[in-house]
Amino acid sequence: xxxxxxxxxxxxxxxxxxxxxxxxxxxxxxxxxxxxxxxxxxxxxxxxxxxxxxxxxxxxxxxxxxxxxxxxxxxxxxxxxxxxxxxxxxxxxxxxxxxxxxxxxxxxxxxxxxxxxxxxxxxxxxxxxxxxxxxxxxxxxxxxxxxxxxxx
Numbered sequence: 739x740x741x742x743x744x745x746x747x748x749x750x751x752x753x754x755x756x757x758x759x760x761x762x763x764x765x766x767x768x769x770x771x772x773x774x775x776x777x778x779x780x781x782x783x784x785x786x787x788x789x790x791x792x793x794x795x796x797x798x799x800x801x802x803x804x805x806x807x808x809x810x811x812x813x814x815x816x817x818x819x820x821x822x823x824x825x826x827x828x829x830x831x832x833x834x835x836x837x838x839x840x841x842x843x844x845x846x847x848x849x850x851x852x853x854x855x856x857x858x859x860x861x862x863x864x865x866x867x868x869x870x871x872x873x874x875x876x877x878x879x880x881x882x883x884x885x886x887x888x889x890x
Contacts, residue, residue: 750884751819751868753801754782757794758814761787769794772811778804781888782822782851782862797822797851797862799890821863821871822883824854830880831861837878843871 759765766785773780782797797820798804808815825831838845844866851860860883865871875882 750872750882752797752822752862752883752885752888754795754797754818754820754862754864755801755804755808756816756818757796757808758816759792759794761790761792765792766794769813772807772813773798773804776803776807778807779890780852782849782860784847784849795847795849797888799888801885801889818864819868821865821868821875822851822888823861823863823875824858824881824883825861826858831859833878834861834875834880837874837880838865838871841870841874843867843874 757769759769770780777800779799780796781799784795786793786795801817805815805817807813823834825834846864846866848861848863851862854860863871872882
């Protein structure tokens with residue numbers, strides 16, 4: 739009897755890194771410098787800071803390489819899935835928020851991305867329940883980007 743290996747289902751969601759660092763002058767530059775020197779592009783970024791520490795949340799076009807660089811450079815980090823939604827206008831943004839409100843799905847946090855090459859706006863959403871949010875947004879005809887859509 740032969741055996742077949744079945745690989746785990748690949749996530750369609752975008753990988754987000756949360757990098758933990760001291761809140762001190764130049765630390766964000768240190769992080770972006772490591773990525774830039776290895777041709778890893780930051781597509782979305784937000785920083786949450788306190789008086790002594792910071793969480794840098796970011797999305798790159800090469801999550802595998804970014805992960806390697808964070809480990810090698812000793813940047814403590816976690817990794818999570820992030821919904822990335824494409825839209826055209828403030829009207830679409832309002833429709834997006836309305837769809838999530840009607841479904842009673844909580845948004846943990848969100849941030850906009852660096853402009854997409856095709857001119858559309860992109861927003862990263864950390865959701866209470868990604869699976870339900872995906873279904874709701876797709877039923878309202880929103881395009882959700884996959885990691886492959888933003889990776890090189």
